[in-house]
Amino acid sequence: MTFSARHLxxxxxLSREDITAILDxxxxxxxxxxxxxxxxxxxxxxxQINMFFENSTRTQASFEIAGKRLGADVMNMAMGASSIKKxxxxxxxxxxxxxxxxDLLVVRHPHSGxxxxxSEKVKCAVLNAGDGRHEHPTQALLxxxxxxxxxxxxxxxxxxxCGDIAHSRVARSNIFLLGKMENRxxxxxxxxxMPSGVEHFGVEVFQDMEEGLQDVDVVMxxxxxxxxxxxxxxxxxxxxxxxxxxxxxxxGHAKPDAIVMxxxxxxxxxxxxxxxxxxxxxxxxxxxVEMGVAVRMAAMELLVRARREALQENTLV
Ligand code: NCD
Numbered sequence: 001m002t003f004s005a006r007h008l009x010x011x012x013x014l015s016r017e018d019i020t021a022i023l024d025x026x027x028x029x030x031x032x033x034x035x036x037x038x039x040x041x042x043x044x045x046x047x048q049i050n051m052f053f054e055n056s057t058r059t060q061a062s063f064e065i066a067g068k069r070l071g072a073d074v075m076n077m078a079m080g081a082s083s084i085k086k087x088x089x090x091x092x093x094x095x096x097x098x099x100x101x102x103d104l105l106v107v108r109h110p111h112s113g114x115x116x117x118x119s120e121k122v123k124c125a126v127l128n129a130g131d132g133r134h135e136h137p138t139q140a141l142l143x144x145x146x147x148x149x150x151x152x153x154x155x156x157x158x159x160x161x162c163g164d165i166a167h168s169r170v171a172r173s174n175i176f177l178l179g180k181m182e183n184r185x186x187x188x189x190x191x192x193x194m195p196s197g198v199e200h201f202g203v204e205v206f207q208d209m210e211e212g213l214q215d216v217d218v219v220m221x222x223x224x225x226x227x228x229x230x231x232x233x234x235x236x237x238x239x240x241x242x243x244x245x246x247x248x249x250x251x252g253h254a255k256p257d258a259i260v261m262x263x264x265x266x267x268x269x270x271x272x273x274x275x276x277x278x279x280x281x282x283x284x285x286x287x288x289v290e291m292g293v294a295v296r297m298a299a300m301e302l303l304v305r306a307r308r309e310a311l312q313e314n315t316l317v
Contacts, residue, residue: 003017003018003021003022003302003303003305003306004018004306004309004310005018005302005303005306006125006303006306006307006310007119007125007126007127007128007303008125008126008127008128008137008138008299008303009115009116009119009126009128009135009137010128010134010135010137010173010176011135011137011140011141011173011176011177011180012135012176014137014177014180015180016180016181019141019144019177019180019181021302022141022295022298022299022302023141023144023145023148023154023295023298025298025301025302026141026145026291026294026295026297026298027145027294028298029069029293029294029295029297029298030145030290030291030294032069033069033290033293033294033297038069039069039071040069040070040071041070041071042070042071042297042301042304043067043070043071043072043103043104043300043301043304044071044072045071045073046072046073046103046104046304047072047073047075047100047101047102047103047104048063048067048072048073048074048075048102048103048104048105048106048300049074049075049076049077049097049100049102049104049105049106050063050064050067050074050075050076050077050106050129051077051079051093051097051105051106051107051108052076052077052079052107052108052129053079053107053108053109053110053114054108054109054110054130056108056129056130057264057265058264058265058289058292059108059129059130059138059139059292060076060108060129062289062292062293062296063106063127063129063138063296064076065293066293066296066297066300067104067300069293069297070297070300070301072103072104072300077097090109090114090117090118091117091118091121094118094121094122095121095122097122098121098122098123098124101123101124102122102124103124103125103304104124104125104126104127104300104303104304105118105122105124105125105126105127106126106127106129107126107127107128107129107131108128108129108130108131109130109131109132110131110132111131111132112131112132112133112134112169113131113132113134114131114132115128115129115131116128116131125300125303125304125307127296127299127300127303130169131169132169132228133166133167133168133169133172133225133228134169134172135169135172135173135176136169136170136172136173136263137173137299138292138295138296138299139169139170139173139174139263139292140170140173140174140176140177140178141177141295141299142288142291142292142294142295142296143170143174143177143220143261143263143288143291144177144178144181145291145294145295146259146261146284146287146288146291147159147218147259147261149287149291150259150284150287151217151218151259154178154181154183155181155182155183156182156183156184157178157183157184157217157218158183158184158186158215158216158217158218158255159178159183159184159185159186159216159217159218159220160185160186160187160188160212160213160216160218160219160220160254161174161175161185161186161187161188161220161222162187162188162189162209162212162219162220162221162222162244162246162271163188163189163193163221163222163223163224163244163271164189164193164222164223164224164225164233164271165187165189165193165194165195165198165222166192166193166194166195166196166233167193167225167228167229168222168225170222170263171187171222172195174220175187175201175203179201179202179203184204185201185202185203185204186203186204186205186206186212186216187201187203187204187205187206187212188205188206188207188208188209188212188213188244189207189244190207190233190234190240190243190244191207192233192234193224193233193234209243209244209246209250209253210250210253211253213250213251213253213254213258214253214254215253215254215255216254216255216258217254217255217257217258217259218258218259218261219246219251219254219258219259219260219261220261220262221246221260221261221262221266221271221272222262222263222271223262223263223265223266223267223270223271224237224240224267224270224271237270240270240271241269241270241271244271245269245270245271245272245273246260246271246272246273246276247272247273247276248273248275248276251276251282258282259282259283259284260272260276260277260279260282260283260284260285261283261284261285261288262277262283262285262288263288264285264288264289266285
């Protein structure tokens, strides 16, 4: 048992062993999730609260299903209608929830660092479901599991992350994870959508899709995250699709068995061609969603187990 983290706030501070522990346990949940009966009592009696301060379809549903399959009592807070709208601070909300003794808090927030801050104020395990443009650890973990299953390994692969890297927490978490696992990373997109300091990331940077996609094993596409943009970063969506949108022709530069990934939500005809996204021979986008539930089940179980062990050790002292 190598997993000892108190919270899952990001990939940056996870070890390779932590990552592998989550992925290995998730494999067991992939099998369970394909059975007609999917219920376990791993988290029976525990309370999981999902707090999404930003819209979410798949991530929130995925965490809810994951918790329910593990037997937890899952509660979704409707943050749009919450006291935050009445001026309560994030910390006050956290303290109020903390007083209800939850065991797991799943939080998505538009501000980078908000989830870390919240984790300092509560007693339970906190899982970051995406904070601003900072991190989205379970997305990177589900992407890693998808890659490992499709390619048979998670190291020494050539992986391209394409599009709006600057505003993407998915890209950041993936750069940390795939870098830790010793893959060759390429970031492809317009200069205006590259994060500052990209030259220190230990990655190769390309503006040209044909050049950047040359012989890669994995192509990861990203949405233009206009909600986090202050002003216009691209000339037009038409122009963007022409230069940076993934279609069969551009994908032809990658390895013949290269897989296509996208965290969703997709904008067909902007960053990706709709037919290519649906091509079951190339696209693993649906597998990503499936792996998401398994990875979240594994992460929640390991956090709870690590806490139980820490508690036992403390009582022994
Ligand atoms: C991503 C997110 O919210 O960061 N979506 C997701 O979690 N599946 C990516 C995005 O919003 O484009």
